[in-house]
Amino acid sequence: MICTFTLFHSFIFFLYLLISTPSRASLFSGIETGDLEKKGDLFPQILRDEAVARLHELGKVSDASEYLERTFLSPATTRAIDLIRKWMEDAGLRTWVDEMGNVHGRVEGANANTEALLIGSHMDTVIDAGKFDGALGIVSAISALKVMHVNGNLQNLRRPVEVIAFCDEEGVRFQTTFLGSGAIAGILSATTLEIPDKKNVTIKDVLKENSIEATEESLLKLKYDPKSVWGYVELHIEQGPVLEQVGFPLGVVKGIAGQTRLKVTVKGSQGHAGTVPMSMRQDPMVAAAEQIVLMESLCKHPEEYLSYGGHCSDSSTKSLSSSLVCTVGEISTWPSASNVIPGQVTYTVDIRAIDDLGREAVIYDLSNRIYQICDKRSVSCLIEHKHDAGAVICDSELSSQLKSAAYSALKRMEDDIQDEVPILMSGAGHDAMAMSRLTKVAMLFVRCRGGISHSPQEDVLDNDIWAAGLATLSFLENL
Numbered sequence: 001m002i003c004t005f006t007l008f009h010s011f012i013f014f015l016y017l018l019i020s021t022p023s024r025a026s027l028f029s030g031i032e033t034g035d036l037e038k039k040g041d042l043f044p045q046i047l048r049d050e051a052v053a054r055l056h057e058l059g060k061v062s063d064a065s066e067y068l069e070r071t072f073l074s075p076a077t078t079r080a081i082d083l084i085r086k087w088m089e090d091a092g093l094r095t096w097v098d099e100m101g102n103v104h105g106r107v108e109g110a111n112a113n114t115e116a117l118l119i120g121s122h123m124d125t126v127i128d129a130g131k132f133d134g135a136l137g138i139v140s141a142i143s144a145l146k147v148m149h150v151n152g153n154l155q156n157l158r159r160p161v162e163v164i165a166f167c168d169e170e171g172v173r174f175q176t177t178f179l180g181s182g183a184i185a186g187i188l189s190a191t192t193l194e195i196p197d198k199k200n201v202t203i204k205d206v207l208k209e210n211s212i213e214a215t216e217e218s219l220l221k222l223k224y225d226p227k228s229v230w231g232y233v234e235l236h237i238e239q240g241p242v243l244e245q246v247g248f249p250l251g252v253v254k255g256i257a258g259q260t261r262l263k264v265t266v267k268g269s270q271g272h273a274g275t276v277p278m279s280m281r282q283d284p285m286v287a288a289a290e291q292i293v294l295m296e297s298l299c300k301h302p303e304e305y306l307s308y309g310g311h312c313s314d315s316s317t318k319s320l321s322s323s324l325v326c327t328v329g330e331i332s333t334w335p336s337a338s339n340v341i342p343g344q345v346t347y348t349v350d351i352r353a354i355d356d357l358g359r360e361a362v363i364y365d366l367s368n369r370i371y372q373i374c375d376k377r378s379v380s381c382l383i384e385h386k387h388d389a390g391a392v393i394c395d396s397e398l399s400s401q402l403k404s405a406a407y408s409a410l411k412r413m414e415d416d417i418q419d420e421v422p423i424l425m426s427g428a429g430h431d432a433m434a435m436s437r438l439t440k441v442a443m444l445f446v447r448c449r450g451g452i453s454h455s456p457q458e459d460v461l462d463n464d465i466w467a468a469g470l471a472t473l474s475f476l477e478n479l
Contacts, residue, residue, distance in 0.1 A: 059131025130458020
């Protein structure tokens with residue numbers, strides 16, 4: 001396989017940001033909240049106080065008692081749907097829930113027949129989640145529109161605006177992401193409905209439990225007409241440390257890394273842990289362990305692997321090494337007993353990179369090496385592709401408008417802003433990836449403490465939530 005790379009798609013831009021942006025005290029760090037409120041017209045009661053309270057309230061809506069968990073159309077998600085819909089109506093929006101469980105809130109504005117702006121994020125979570133991932137984008141959009149509603153400006157919007165709380169972005173339950181945004185974008189195939197969870201319950205079954213009869217025809221009806229959509233904007237926590245390091249609460253996203261999820265099943269010979277000699281074992285556990293360590297080495301040093309056999313040039317693989325990340329996040333064994341040599345081991349692989357060709361080269365090489373290890377150890381291997389999403393470059397014009405809105409908001413909160421709003425890449429997947437198949441997209445990142453996400457320690461400063469809401473408001477006012 002031959003692959004080519006460009007510097008544009010590498011993280012050299014990302015590194016440039018870290019080098020070129022001077023270290024500085026965090027924006028707002030030396031300002032008292034009271035000083036900000038004196039500036040007027042910043043709407044702290046709605047954009048900060050109420051938004052923060054709503055994020056904490058939504059963060060308590062969980063299927064687990066000890067931690068936060070909301071997966072596709074679970075009982076907690078149903079409660080979250082009711083809560084989000086109530087907040088949308090409070091902002092003056094017309095609301096409905098579609099046949100995939102997405103929550104919509106729409107206002108037609110002054111020109112109901114023109115293309116609509118879609119804005120939103122996801123309401124599902126990972127297991128043992130933080131309360132800001134996904135939820136912040138939903139709440140900030142609703143809060144900004146509520147300010148316009150309270151001020152009597154909602155109907156003055158130059159185009160329709162529709163907030164969407166997507167039902168499933170994380171893909172925790174069914175190991176397939178973007179169920180909600182994929183349906184809206186028209187990229188969700190009918191076969192997706194037959195995907196089972198660990199209990200062999202399919203997506204179609206879950207929809208039926210919620211009184212939704214899902215068919216190929218119903219999926220087609222969910223797809224938006226591209227001619228009716230002007231663009232999609234998503235606000236999201238950064239889930240990384242860059243904004244905190246450069247001292248800015250907001251940053252504009254230039255692009256999103258492509259992602260592949262694999263499921264690897266290794267089958268061997270199940271046996272007694274005390275009676276089968278080591279030399280006679282066909283142990284899938286040690287084969288899987290060797291494969292996982294090999295994957296880590298390949299992803300840390302792709303130039304030592306992909307250049308082998310002429311797959312890629314050294315310069316190409318070195319550029320890939322700046323953005324490539326690989327993770328085994330789940331592993332299971334059967335029968336999973338301490339005194340039994342496993343008969344089967346299954347694990348997941350998550351591979352991400354800015355360059356799609358580079359990611360494909362990694363998957364090609366890794367798959368070959370996994371099969372080689374299985375042959376060497378006399379076990380069988382099956383590699384299934386569970387998810388593939390290409391890298392996305394955000395629309396330059398829409399991103400420029402977001403950047404201006406962010407700068408305007410920060411300028412209103414703190415007059416002395418000399419640096420530009422940072423621009424960075426996203427290694428995490430977002431609903432904007434699916435929506436890019438429907439329309440132009442842009443994203444705004446919000447600083448999170450320590451860059452921590454997918455964890456109960458995930459946190460965002462109250463004033464950063466305020467800044468995010470004010471930036472969203474500025475963007476809407478200047479559509």
